[in-house]
Structure formats: structure tokens, C-alpha cells
Amino acid sequence: MSDPGAALELNGIRKAFGPVTALDGARLTVRAGELHALLGENGAGKSTLVAIAAGLLRADAGEVRRDGALLPAADARAARRAGIALLPQHDLLVEAATVADNLALLDPAAPPFESAGARRARVARLEERLGLELGPPGARVGELPVGVRQRIAVAGILQADPGVLVLDEPTAVLSPRETSALFRSLRARVATGRAVLLITHRLAEVFEGADRLTLLSRGRTLLEAEVSSTTPEAVGALLLGGAEVSSRSGALRPDPPDGERVPALAVDELLPAGATGPPASLAVPAGAALTLLAVDGNGADLVGSAIAGVRPARGRIRLSGRPVPPGDPRAFRAAGGAFIPADRRAEGLVPGLSLAENLFLRRPPGRFVIDRAALAAAADDRLRRFGVRARGPWAKAGELSGGNQQKLLLARELEPLPRLLVAVHPTRGLDLASSSDVRARLLDAARAGAGVLVVTADPEEALELGAPIRVVYRGALSPPLAATTPLAELGRRMAGLAP
Amino acid sequence: MRPAAVAAVAAGTLAAAALLVLAAGASPADAFVALLRGALGSSAALGETLARSTGLVLTALGAVVAFRAGVLNIGLEGQFLAGAAAAAAAGPLFPDAPLAARAAVLLAAPLAGALQAAPAAWLAERRQVPAVLSTILLNLVAAAGVTWLVRGPLRDPSGDYPQSRALAEAALLPPLAAGSRATAAVLLALLLAAAAAFVLARTPIGLALRAVGEAPRAARAAGLPDVRLRVGAFLSSGALAGLAGGLEVLALTGRLYDPFTAGVGYTGIAAALLGGMSTIGGAASALLFAALGAGSSALQRDAGVPSSLASIVPALAVLALLLARGERRER
Incomplete structure (x- = not known):
């Protein structure tokens, strides 16, 4: 069952969040010395799977192995000691702290007391080594744009030199030049026998830089393949499938x-x-x-x-x-005017309200009292026309996957034109x-x-x-x-x- | 919350209370019967429960209205006092016109509560001062204000104690039944609870209020008048607490004295929390807490348990609830 060359192995992983099944027996094998791409549609369970690998979530069933040895479930410290480092999509940095302090926090080799000058020097050193612009060392991270934060997080996590580096969509906010710089440094890592697992939506990156790929769909592993043995068209068709x-x-x-x-x-x-x-x-x-x-x-x-x-x-x-x-x-x-914000969860939708309420926040049908029947009917109609997949108009907006949330937002902002x-x-x-x-x-x-x-x-x-x-x-x-x-x-x- | 969790909270609370009763050297069963009898066992007991519930229902309602709009109004206690002081000042102005006295109280008390909340609303919207801090501090101001009023401008010159002049007997709300302390005030409170529940759930303004409370940035970006909604909720919350204070004077005390409240504003927040921040849940919890308060004197008399034990039970219930709702650290 176990792959002898596997640096990280996940088998039969199941995880449900309430009524929603996120993972349904997913499998993932990342070998030492390879750059592995994890693909899948929104809501396929990619982020959940890597969170389980990093010990941040407890799987309902299944096992995580590092170099063949079983890892304790939901133990983030054990995972980190075993050399598994996850760069999540959100929430790695302390927003109130400066760039220099954040990088110091993420540096396992940082001395307990360190001068401000040494912290600034670390920023410069990392910029030099990784070819990423990290912003002013004294700036508070919370005030920096999301793309810069992402670069700081990447740089921060690379300091620990993890045996298995897991990156959840690191390139979404990087420029082409920065993306290729990142890939160069990732290739250099795998050349030394370390493993890198990369979640991405960009097929071009996968076929330029990755060795193998795993494709998740609705919580199951649909494909595991050498990149050289498949084509972007074939993988794209699977991704779009259905x-x-x-x-x-x-x-x-x-x-x-x-x-x-x-x-x-x-x-x-x-x-x-x-x-x-x-x-x-x-x-x-x-x-x-x-x-x-x-x-x-x-x-x-x-x-x-x-x-x-x-x-x-x-x-x-x-x-x-x-x-x-x-x-x-x-x-x-x-x-x-109508507006689709960058941060749809904080600035676009109200996650705890229903889809119908989100669609008609400003002018729900009914003058003094909301006409709930009319509201449900109007919402139903729009959800159908904009292709939002949901349980119905009274489902909560927060339950939807990212893609469906964005469609919901479009349905609100584009009507009336x-x-x-x-x-x-x-x-x-x-x-x-x-x-x-x-x-x-x-x-x-x-x-x-x-x-x-x-x-x-x-x-x-x-x-x-x-x-x-x-x-x-x-x-x-x-x-x-x-x-x-x-x-x-x-x-x-x-x-x-x-x- | 799931029914199982609700049952667990209730069971946990009862078990903890039973242990305390045992520690006090009494039988939990006797204590429970005494409590129940004291709260519901007679027309007088029921009246006591209902009379106590008026202030709790209204302050719980005030907490729900503010919290749902994202305003952490901890100042209900001070707003209650402001309403009571306004009632004690306005009511005696009409010694020979009971209806006018009542109308003056019902107008002045909510207005005073809203005014007491206004500085905190202004500080929050214009100066980003957290409402939690400003309202707690304003509670101290209100308490000191009552102390000053009953010794100074409102002092009854004919009395020995520092207290305000009394409203005319005819102005006070009559009991709903002979020998009962319950008045129409409790009906007004329950009516307002139903109205608030309807407004929040079923009207455009209630929807906007919930949106602003839950996702302020999204609501603002969508073009909702976020500042106006938050300020409106804050002032309404203060008005509800102020009305509670006014009704306390109009229905029960007839005057202001010092100290006037034993924390009804804070207990109202606890009731709102236990009720899951819903209007109906908050009102139901307020009734429960009022029953506990009414039953506590019987606890002392009939079961020999210190009556203060009953005031621990609401706190236990809220703690048990928070414990049940708190998720495991895994996300």
C-alpha cells in the first residue's frame, strides 16, 4: 500500500463539515524530489486535504504518512516537526506586526532577542535570495496589499527549509516574472531531494514546472499522473468535466x-x-x-x-x-454603479444571510414587510439564470464554494443592468x-x-x-x-x- | 442550537445548581419545589415573576437590537437608570392628571435612554471609540447621576431618605389582578418583543440591520446606509432600556432612589446571550431569569437555602451555554 519513495502520503481521507462532504476517500502521494501539483475545481477539497496533511484539521477517516511513518492525527506541531510546512491561502501573517517582525516570527532559527537592524537585514537577505519584493521592512502587514502579503508569507515559510513544502495557490497574486522566480526556487528545492506540493488553477504552470499531478474532484482523487504522460487539454477536460x-x-x-x-x-x-x-x-x-x-x-x-x-x-x-x-x-x-470587490467574503456577501436576502439586500420585494414568497421566487429565478449551485434560496451564502459565491455576487450586481x-x-x-x-x-x-x-x-x-x-x-x-x-x-x- | 445541546445546557445548569444547594445543606428537591412555588405557585407569585420580567425583557430586547446591528451596547444599565430618572422627574409634574403623568413618563423615559446612549454612538461612529468601553463608562456616569439627583434636584423634601418625590398614586399602573404586582407594563414589554422580532426578521430595515451587523463592510459596499442603521439601532436599544427604567418607576417603585437597580441591564445582556441573540429567545430567557428571581425569596423561606443562590443560576446557565457553543479548538 505504501509507496517507498513517498515523502508524504495521504490515504482514504474522509472529512465532512456538517452535512457537506468535503473529502470522500481522497488519496495523494508526493514523492521526495518532486514538484507535485494538486488540481481540482472550487470545492473539490484541495485546501481541506492539505490542511489535514499539515495537522490543522482532523480527518474523519484515513491516514497521513511522512516518509512511510504514520503521523498523529490533527497535530500541527508533529506535522511541523516532521518537516511539513503549509502556506495557507489566507491567515498566516500577523496583520498588526511589521514585515520584519513577521518574517522573524516565521524563522525557526531566529534568536530569542534580535535587534531591529538584524530583522531588517533578514528581509533584505530573503529578497535577495528568493527574488521577491517584500515591501518596506517597517510597514505593518495589514496595511499592505494582498499580493505583497502573499510574497511575505512565501518568503517566511521557506526559511524553515521544510522537507515537504505545501503551497495553497501561491501564484494567484504574483506577476509572471515573480511566478517564474518562485518556480525557479521551487525547482532548486526539489533538485536537492525535498518535495513541494502546489495547489494551483493554472494549467500552464503545472505543465511548465511540475513533475506529477493529482486531480481531485468532489472529494475524490480522479487522476494521478506524470505530467509528461498527459496533456493540458486532457487535464483541462477532466477539470471542466460536468x-x-x-x-x-x-x-x-x-x-x-x-x-x-x-x-x-x-x-x-x-x-x-x-x-x-x-x-x-x-x-x-x-x-x-x-x-x-x-x-x-x-x-x-x-x-x-x-x-x-x-x-x-x-x-x-x-x-x-x-x-x-x-x-x-x-x-x-x-x-x-455596481461593484464586485476583491474580497468577496468580507466586502461582497453577508455569509450568515440567505442567498435570497443577499440578492435583495437593498430592495427586497414588499414595501414595509418583505414578501417572502415573492423574494424566494425572484431569488430562485436569478440563481437558476446565473448558474448558482445551491440547496435553494434560503441556503446561507457562507455555505457556497468560492465560484458559486462569485456567481451569486454577479447575480446581484448585474441585475438590473x-x-x-x-x-x-x-x-x-x-x-x-x-x-x-x-x-x-x-x-x-x-x-x-x-x-x-x-x-x-x-x-x-x-x-x-x-x-x-x-x-x-x-x-x-x-x-x-x-x-x-x-x-x-x-x-x-x-x-x-x-x- | 440543536435540541440536544439545549437539553445539555439545561441539565448542566440544574446539576451545578443542585450541587450548590447540597453544599448549602438543603435538599435539591425541596429547593426546586420551593423555587417553583415561589415563582409560579400562586397569583401573587406569578405576579411577582411578571413584574420582575418587564425590565429584563426590555433590556434583553435592547441588547438584541444593538448586537444584531453589530453594536456592543453594554450600557443598558445606565440607559435604564436614565429612563428611570427621567420618569421620576417628569411623572410628578402632573400630580392631578394621572394620564398626563403616564404619557410624560412613557415619552421621557425612552428619550432619556436614547440620549444616554447618544454619546457612545457618536464616539463610535465619529471617533472609532469601541462602544463596549464608552458604554461601560457611561454606566458609571449614570449611576453617579442618580446618586446626585436623589440628593439634589429631585430630592423629596418631605422624606428622610435621599429619594425623589413620588408619582401620584393614581398615575401608577394598576395591577392586572388583585394582590398581584404585575401590571400592563409586562404586556407592553412582550408586545414590543414580538414587534422587534417581526421587524428584524420580516422587514427591509430589519434585513439591512442584520446585514450591517454581520458584514459591515459588505453592507456598506452594497450601498446600505450603514452609519444611520448602526446609530438607529444604538439609540433604539437605549430607548428600550430607558423605557424599562421608566416602567419600573411607573409600575413598581413610583419614585427614584439610590441605588436603583441591581444590575438589570447586565442581566438583560445575559438573557439575550442565553436566548441566542434572538428577540424571542431573549424574551424567554428574561422570563426565566425573572422567575428565578421571584422564586429566590421562597427558597430562603421554605427550603433554608440562601436566596442569593438563585441569582447564581442565570450566570451558571450562560456559562453552560457558552461552554456548549464553544467549538473544539479544531476548526
């Missing part, structure tokens, strides 16, 4: 509609609070889309949330010619099927007449959207680039290099 892929695709008109129409969005000298770069000016015509492409930490997401009013800012914002005071989400909404939709990282953390569905709906909204502003860190997504692209580097916007710009050029611009 999921409805939207048939509506196709690019937008390359140029904005003719005529001197008032743009859906005109932003003049906008400086969001917390942004360091120059003020941003941009416009989105009605019936068209614009993509802001940037590595996290360059202020593109700040521009998006400032336009939606959730982040204070200075400058002028007009929706269809109507001035909207910055920092006022209600005024933004009243002028016909807004004049302007601002979508920040709309497909982050979503699987292939959900991502293509979300992109298709964004483009549909533009085709129906809305202005659509998308902020993304994924150059391939920017190209796929087919709308003009403006790359943001340290707050400065590039001129609009055609959606036919080569990927390499986008990558260079994102990294601040000359095109």
Missing part, C-alpha cells in the same frame, strides 16, 4: 462605439487613500470594457475600490456624466469553468450597454477579455494597449520594465 461551460464567448468590439457619447465612467486625477503613485485618470465608454492589469501592490485594486466608494479618495469621478463624491458607496450606487460595473479580481481563486463563466458574464454586461472596468493581476485573463488594457505599475497607468499585445510585453510592463 461543469457547464458558457457557450457565449468571443471578444468585444475592439474599438468603443462610435459617436461622442458620454462615457459610463470618467475618472480625473483620482488618488485613493493609501496609494503612493500619481493620481489616476481613465475613462470607460458605455457598452465597452477596460482592463486594469497590475501585480498586487501597484494600486490598481485601490483605484477600483476608490471608484466604488468603499475606499476614501481625492479626485473627480463621474458616472454617465454625473459627479459622484469619492468615499460614498451609496452615491456610487445611486448613480448606477448597471451603468458601470467595477470588478476587482473577479476570477481570483475560481476554477477554470467558473472563471470562464464569470468572464463571459462581464462581457455580456458590456455588450448589453454597461461600462465594465476589470482589475486583474492575470495577464492571460486580460488578453482573454479582449478589451483595451492599461497596465498599472506603482500607481502609474500605461496608455491603452490592444488586447493583442504579446504576453511577454504585458509581463515586462507589469514588472516596470520598458516595453
Whole structure:
């Protein structure tokens, strides 16, 4: 049963959260000296499986072995002593502490007393060694953008030099250049006989950098294979398996509609609070889309949330010619704005409320008393049309998987059709099927007449959207680039290099 | 919570209480019977329970309304005192017009409770001062204010004790039945509980309030008037506690003295917690706590158990609940 070369082995893992079965006998084998990719749709159980491997969760059944030896269940300290280190998707860093202090906390070799200078030196050393920009050593982590935090977490966990390094979607917020730097350092690790397990949604990364892959689907292991023995198309088909892929695709008109129409969005000298770069000016015509492409930490997401009013800012914002005071989400909404935030769980949905209540937060049917029958019917209709998979309109929003949460949010924000939709990282953390569905709906909204502003860190997504692209580097916007710009050029611009 | 968990909480509480009774040298069965008789055994006992429940139901309601909107109002005690003081000041202004006196109390008391909460609401929204801190401090201000009022401006010149002038006998609410201390105040409290439950669950404003309480950033981003909703909930919460204080004067005491409350505002929060932060649950817990309070004097008289033991039971129940609800460290 046991694989002699296995550095980490999970067998027959089952785990249920209340009525929801997350894992149903999943299996995973990571050999010493390999970079192993773990794939699967949203809600397939990937994060749950690695949390069990790292001793953070107790499996209902099954075993975890490290170099053939059984690990005690749900014992995070034992797992760490055995050299299993997990970089979770969220929640590794202390937000109130500085970059230097966080890295010191994650350094097992850090002396108990250490000067501030030595801590700063550690930051510089790690930046040098890993080729990742870690932000100002004295900055509080909570004030840094999510992409920078991710880089700090990666750097922090690599200090322990774990025998089995587990990374839960580390590249979602990295630039192409940083992603390849990360992969270089991961390849160097596996060359020395250590093992790396990587959760990712990006097939290209898997086929460029990984040795073997495991594909989970609905809590079961669907495929274990050498990367060289399969193809991206075959794996992609398995990943999409069963999921409805939207048939509506196709690019937008390359140029904005003719005529001197008032743009859906005109932003003049906008400086969001917390942004360091120059003020941003941009416009989105009605019936068209614009993509802001940037590595996290360059202020593109700040521009998006400032336009939606959730982040204070200075400058002028007009929706269809109507001035909207910055920092006022209600005024933004009243002028016909809609918003998909980057953090859908904190800023988008109310997890404890039902799907129906989330869909009709502002204007539930009924004037003084909510008409529950009408609410359920309207919600049912929308959930069906937007392809949200759920128990029904009274299920709690927090129960949904990431992809379904995002579809729920779209169902709320796209009906009635807004004049302007601002979508920040709309497909982050979503699987292939959900991502293509979300992109298709964004483009549909533009085709129906809305202005659509998308902020993304994924150059391939920017190209796929087919709308003009403006790359943001340290707050400065590039001129609009055609959606036919080569990927390499986008990558260079994102990294601040000359095109 | 699942019924099994509720049963476990009840069983745990009863077992712990039985041990305390044993430690006091009495029989748990006798004590239980005495408690039950003292709380529900006669029209007078039932009246006592209902009379005590008015303030608890309303303060529990105040806690639920605030907490559900994300406002941690620990100042119900002070808001209760403000309402009672306003009642004691406004009621005697109409010695010959009982109806006017009642109307003045019913208007002034909630208003005073809301005013007592207002500084904390302002500090929370404008200066990011945590409401937990400001309301606790305002409770001390309110208690000191009562001490001053009954010795100063409101002092009854004809009395020996530092207390306010009494409302006219005719202005006080009459008992629902002869020999009972229960008045229409308890009916008003229960009516308000039902109304609050309906508003929270079934109206657009209740939905908005719950959204703001649970995910303030999401509610704000969705365009809900978050500040207005939180301030509104805070002031309503204060008004409910203020009304409780006013009704205490109007239904039971007829005047203000010092100290005026034995922690009804804090017990109301405990009732809201035990009721799972639901209006109906909070009101039911408040009734339970009131019954315990009413039964406690019989406990002393009939079973020889110190009556203070009964006041431990609500605390035990809340602790047992928190224990049952607290999840194991594994997530």
C-alpha cells in the first residue's frame, strides 16, 4: 500500500463539515524530489486535504504518512516537526506586526532577542535570495496589499527549509516574472531531494514546472499522473468535466462605439487613500470594457475600490456624466454603479444571510414587510439564470464554494443592468469553468450597454477579455494597449520594465 | 442550537445548581419545589415573576437590537437608570392628571435612554471609540447621576431618605389582578418583543440591520446606509432600556432612589446571550431569569437555602451555554 519513495502520503481521507462532504476517500502521494501539483475545481477539497496533511484539521477517516511513518492525527506541531510546512491561502501573517517582525516570527532559527537592524537585514537577505519584493521592512502587514502579503508569507515559510513544502495557490497574486522566480526556487528545492506540493488553477504552470499531478474532484482523487504522460487539454477536460461551460464567448468590439457619447465612467486625477503613485485618470465608454492589469501592490485594486466608494479618495469621478463624491458607496450606487470587490467574503456577501436576502439586500420585494414568497421566487429565478449551485434560496451564502459565491455576487450586481460595473479580481481563486463563466458574464454586461472596468493581476485573463488594457505599475497607468499585445510585453510592463 | 445541546445546557445548569444547594445543606428537591412555588405557585407569585420580567425583557430586547446591528451596547444599565430618572422627574409634574403623568413618563423615559446612549454612538461612529468601553463608562456616569439627583434636584423634601418625590398614586399602573404586582407594563414589554422580532426578521430595515451587523463592510459596499442603521439601532436599544427604567418607576417603585437597580441591564445582556441573540429567545430567557428571581425569596423561606443562590443560576446557565457553543479548538 505504501509507496517507498513517498515523502508524504495521504490515504482514504474522509472529512465532512456538517452535512457537506468535503473529502470522500481522497488519496495523494508526493514523492521526495518532486514538484507535485494538486488540481481540482472550487470545492473539490484541495485546501481541506492539505490542511489535514499539515495537522490543522482532523480527518474523519484515513491516514497521513511522512516518509512511510504514520503521523498523529490533527497535530500541527508533529506535522511541523516532521518537516511539513503549509502556506495557507489566507491567515498566516500577523496583520498588526511589521514585515520584519513577521518574517522573524516565521524563522525557526531566529534568536530569542534580535535587534531591529538584524530583522531588517533578514528581509533584505530573503529578497535577495528568493527574488521577491517584500515591501518596506517597517510597514505593518495589514496595511499592505494582498499580493505583497502573499510574497511575505512565501518568503517566511521557506526559511524553515521544510522537507515537504505545501503551497495553497501561491501564484494567484504574483506577476509572471515573480511566478517564474518562485518556480525557479521551487525547482532548486526539489533538485536537492525535498518535495513541494502546489495547489494551483493554472494549467500552464503545472505543465511548465511540475513533475506529477493529482486531480481531485468532489472529494475524490480522479487522476494521478506524470505530467509528461498527459496533456493540458486532457487535464483541462477532466477539470471542466460536468461543469457547464458558457457557450457565449468571443471578444468585444475592439474599438468603443462610435459617436461622442458620454462615457459610463470618467475618472480625473483620482488618488485613493493609501496609494503612493500619481493620481489616476481613465475613462470607460458605455457598452465597452477596460482592463486594469497590475501585480498586487501597484494600486490598481485601490483605484477600483476608490471608484466604488468603499475606499476614501481625492479626485473627480463621474458616472454617465454625473459627479459622484469619492468615499460614498451609496452615491456610487445611486448613480448606477455596481461593484464586485476583491474580497468577496468580507466586502461582497453577508455569509450568515440567505442567498435570497443577499440578492435583495437593498430592495427586497414588499414595501414595509418583505414578501417572502415573492423574494424566494425572484431569488430562485436569478440563481437558476446565473448558474448558482445551491440547496435553494434560503441556503446561507457562507455555505457556497468560492465560484458559486462569485456567481451569486454577479447575480446581484448585474441585475438590473448597471451603468458601470467595477470588478476587482473577479476570477481570483475560481476554477477554470467558473472563471470562464464569470468572464463571459462581464462581457455580456458590456455588450448589453454597461461600462465594465476589470482589475486583474492575470495577464492571460486580460488578453482573454479582449478589451483595451492599461497596465498599472506603482500607481502609474500605461496608455491603452490592444488586447493583442504579446504576453511577454504585458509581463515586462507589469514588472516596470520598458516595453 | 440543536435540541440536544439545549437539553445539555439545561441539565448542566440544574446539576451545578443542585450541587450548590447540597453544599448549602438543603435538599435539591425541596429547593426546586420551593423555587417553583415561589415563582409560579400562586397569583401573587406569578405576579411577582411578571413584574420582575418587564425590565429584563426590555433590556434583553435592547441588547438584541444593538448586537444584531453589530453594536456592543453594554450600557443598558445606565440607559435604564436614565429612563428611570427621567420618569421620576417628569411623572410628578402632573400630580392631578394621572394620564398626563403616564404619557410624560412613557415619552421621557425612552428619550432619556436614547440620549444616554447618544454619546457612545457618536464616539463610535465619529471617533472609532469601541462602544463596549464608552458604554461601560457611561454606566458609571449614570449611576453617579442618580446618586446626585436623589440628593439634589429631585430630592423629596418631605422624606428622610435621599429619594425623589413620588408619582401620584393614581398615575401608577394598576395591577392586572388583585394582590398581584404585575401590571400592563409586562404586556407592553412582550408586545414590543414580538414587534422587534417581526421587524428584524420580516422587514427591509430589519434585513439591512442584520446585514450591517454581520458584514459591515459588505453592507456598506452594497450601498446600505450603514452609519444611520448602526446609530438607529444604538439609540433604539437605549430607548428600550430607558423605557424599562421608566416602567419600573411607573409600575413598581413610583419614585427614584439610590441605588436603583441591581444590575438589570447586565442581566438583560445575559438573557439575550442565553436566548441566542434572538428577540424571542431573549424574551424567554428574561422570563426565566425573572422567575428565578421571584422564586429566590421562597427558597430562603421554605427550603433554608440562601436566596442569593438563585441569582447564581442565570450566570451558571450562560456559562453552560457558552461552554456548549464553544467549538473544539479544531476548526
